Amino acid sequence: MYIVPTPIGNLEDITHRSIHVLKQVDYIIAESIKHTSILLKHFSIVNKLLPLNIINEKQKTKKYIHMLNQGNNLAIVSKAGTPIINDPGYLLVKNAYKNNIRVVPLPGACAAITALSASGLQANQFCYEGFLPKKKILCEKKIYSLFREKRTIITYESSKRLLNTIKIIKKVMGKERKITIAKEVTKRWENIQSGTIEQIFNIIKHDETWRKGEITIVIDGAKREKKNILSLKTLKIFNLLKKETTLTTAIKITAKICGFSKNILYNTIVTKNIS
Incomplete structure (x- = not known):
């Protein structure tokens, strides 16, 4: 079974190998038959298309595994880009390995x-x-x-x-x-x-x-924070307010008193369970 990436926009981004595989396999499994038909026509590829989407994935996976076990070579394509990533096909790949079927991923657009x-x-x-x-x-x-x-x-x-x-x-x-x-x-x-x-x-x-x-x-990822960014005074104010009001209000008031962003204060206090 071949995993074949297709262009995410510019049709020239398809690889020669992808075109060759799509021509040679017995069937092409497509997330969108209509969309894939346009691509195949553009590159003069004539082949049979089979559907695979979120709704029928479980049912179709059994059928396609059976076809693979019978010796058919299949290629899976998504509407655009690299298949499986945010697209149907995970179950097919998972079950292919369970049935000792070779899975061949091709590099391409993402x-x-x-x-x-x-x-x-x-x-x-x-x-x-x-x-x-x-x-x-x-x-x-x-x-x-x-x-x-x-x-x-x-x-x-x-x-x-x-x-x-x-x-x-x-x-x-x-x-x-x-x-x-x-x-x-x-x-x-x-x-x-x-x-x-x-x-x-x-x-x-x-x-x-x-x-x-x-x-x-x-x-951009978060930068490494300095240790003990919250002073003991800040924590003391927060803990006193927390006893008298809600967590959200305590954070807002502490942020105003100490000059912190309330979001930074929230993430520092709540996600680290500082108190």
């Missing part, structure tokens, strides 16, 4: 890696978080969980939610954190912007073109 390479942020260590949650409260919770992540963070976001998401990142991580946003990577309307969260927010809030297209967000 929006996350492409955006990372152009981000200007450290790329020797990074974490990929996929799509951020759609609901604001869950998105905020996710960003809070990444506040102390020291590796560069890569995530995807809908262009419709981009502005609100950048607001959340700014609120949680502070306006000076470095960030890169990449829109429609490799396509005609490609746009990559890098700077502080404050700078990026000001760019996109006045530019309607960022309300369309596919977005990759790359966030």
